[in-house]
Amino acid sequence: LDYFHLSDDCADANVTLRDIVSHRTGVSRHDELWDNSPFSREEVVRRIGAIAPSKPFRTTYQYQNIMFIAAGEVVTKVSGMSWDDFVRTRLFQPLGMIRTVTSDADWNASANRATGHSYDWRTGIVAPQKPIDTTTIGAGGAIKSSARDMANWIRFQLADGTFEGKQLLDPARLAETKSPETVIRMSEISRERNPETNVMSYAMGWNVQDYRGELLVAHSGSLNGFRTHVDLLPKQKAGFVLMINVGRGVALIGLRNAIADMLLGKPAKDWNPIYLASERKEDEKSAKDREERMAKRTPDTKPTLPLDAYTGEWKNAAYGTATVSIINGKLVLQWSRMTLPLEHFHYDVFTAYSEPDSVDEQVVFGLRDDHTLQSMTIFGERFTR
Numbered sequence: 001l002d003y004f005h006l007s008d009d010c011a012d013a014n015v016t017l018r019d020i021v022s023h024r025t026g027v028s029r030h031d032e033l034w035d036n037s038p039f040s041r042e043e044v045v046r047r048i049g050a051i052a053p054s055k056p057f058r059t060t061y062q063y064q065n066i067m068f069i070a071a072g073e074v075v076t077k078v079s080g081m082s083w084d085d086f087v088r089t090r091l092f093q094p095l096g097m098i099r100t101v102t103s104d105a106d107w108n109a110s111a112n113r114a115t116g117h118s119y120d121w122r123t124g125i126v127a128p129q130k131p132i133d134t135t136t137i138g139a140g141g142a143i144k145s146s147a148r149d150m151a152n153w154i155r156f157q158l159a160d161g162t163f164e165g166k167q168l169l170d171p172a173r174l175a176e177t178k179s180p181e182t183v184i185r186m187s188e189i190s191r192e193r194n195p196e197t198n199v200m201s202y203a204m205g206w207n208v209q210d211y212r213g214e215l216l217v218a219h220s221g222s223l224n225g226f227r228t229h230v231d232l233l234p235k236q237k238a239g240f241v242l243m244i245n246v247g248r249g250v251a252l253i254g255l256r257n258a259i260a261d262m263l264l265g266k267p268a269k270d271w272n273p274i275y276l277a278s279e280r281k282e283d284e285k286s287a288k289d290r291e292e293r294m295a296k297r298t299p300d301t302k303p304t305l306p307l308d309a310y311t312g313e314w315k316n317a318a319y320g321t322a323t324v325s326i327i328n329g330k331l332v333l334q335w336s337r338m339t340l341p342l343e344h345f346h347y348d349v350f351t352a353y354s355e356p357d358s359v360d361e362q363v364v365f366g367l368r369d370d371h372t373l374q375s376m377t378i379f380g381e382r383f384t385r
Contacts, residue, residue, distance in 0.1 A: 008052075087102065226246075330342065
């Protein structure tokens with residue numbers, strides 16, 4: 001792709017497809033660039049090239065959806081057809097995945113489909129979730145499928161690229177996608193959620209780990225109030241998919257473990273209390289972090305300048321233009337499809353909070369020594385006038 005670049009010169013000169021689908025480019029997520037944004041897939045790939053890396057190239061696993069958008073665009077370039085047409089004709093149709101689609105229009109046209117939901121841990125309320133457009137995410141997460149179709153996908157994976165007697169893919173190539181590429185340094189919470197795992201790595205689109213002494217190749221994901229888990233036990237020639245129409249929680253990991261235990265002939269274990277405790281701990285930590293942030297607020301301060309001084313257009317090479325204006329006496333930031341009210345935090349720091357957009361960010365205005373505005377920071381990126 002002539003338009004694919006990374007801002008670090010060394011990474012840009014050496015990056016390969018293997019790097020971008022094993023999450024080791026050094027670039028962190030920046031999902032805002034595709035999530036409900038008006039940008040095309042190509043435009044998102046171009047824009048991520050302006051983002052400074054957060055880690056050195058090939059040193060650290062950092063999940064990065066936009067790199068998978070780029071991988072899909074490579075398929076478009078090489079095959080001469082869109083990624084959507086390619087996966088439909090080269091994968092879904094040969095595998096008999098007749099209910100599997102990539103476009104939102106095809107999904108919405110089906111009367112027999114689930115509705116995504118969100119869950120509020122504080123109230124225990126589960127409610128329908130308004131979906132975002134998945135066109136831009138493409139190869140990073142636009143596929144909608146069914147249990148029966150996913151079973152065919154698992155059969156294909158476990159049969160070394162063969163489906164109903166026909167070899168669809170070179171077995172060696174398929175096996176290579178499951179060969180570890182990047183070490184995943186397990187965090188405290190990751191270890192809590194994988195108590196039967198000693199080593200975890202990332203291959204090309206798969207997590208590869210040990211589970212109770214056996215090889216487990218798996219991947220999960222969530223979008224639009226849905227969560228899916230695909231799990232393969234290659235040595236047992238066994239696999240399964242778990243799909244739920246609520247977009248949060250680790251219940252599927254507990255269910256995954258219970259099914260894996262059954263298939264492996266391991267002693268049964270009640271995973272529910274383990275994952276309920278882990279989930280509650282994470283929720284409480286998020287709440288505590290927010291409380292600590294509020295505790296650091298200096299009360300009774302005011303912005304350095306009158307509010308209208310902060311208004312206007314602010315630009316960033318990756319994110320483009322953000323506009324700050326005054327509505328009903330308060331600052332409001334508009335970027336892409338987001339409209340974010342800015343609540344004064346302290347000094348020249350404001351809070352942008354929007355639950356529908358999953359945004360809880362501090363917006364920091366930077367001033368020069370002469371008290372003229374120099375910058376605005378949001379999403380970890382610096383915007384200038």
